[in-house]
Amino acid sequence: MAEISNELIYEVLKAVQARLAQVDGKVDENKSDMMALRSQMTAVHHDLxxxxxELGGVHxxxxxxxxRxxxxxxxxxxxxxxxxx
Structure with a gap:
């Protein structure tokens, strides 16, 4: 079995930290997309x-x-x- 050294653990933790940063970036991206969609839905709701x-007035x-x-x-x-x- 391979020996587990502090350097190996450190390298694995750095890789995990990099992946976590990528995931955080994607989560932030998704949040901003959802906020944009929410504002678009609100605009559509107001338009409707x-x-x-207006249709009530025409009626x-x-x-x-x-x-008459x-x-x-x-x-x-x-x-x-x-x-x-």
Whole structure:
């Protein structure tokens, strides 16, 4: 069996330390990527909320126009439904 010396242990520990530094670098890289993704997701979420609110406004406008057209049709007696009068 090979003799284990302090120098051999030191060399192995240096190699382990170098690998650990690489892993730390990759972890930091992944953290920054995740932070970037999180901010992008937040931006998309805000965009979707804006779109939802805008669609709600369009829907409300369409409802008002439909009600107005119904009133106009009733006044001009253009509605297809039979009048009760």
């Amino acid at each position: 909320l804006s779109i939802h609110q 409300a406008t369409l409802i008002r126009h439909e009600q 057209l119904d009133r106009i049709e009733r006044r001009l007696e253009l509605s297809e439904a039979p009048s009760l009068v």
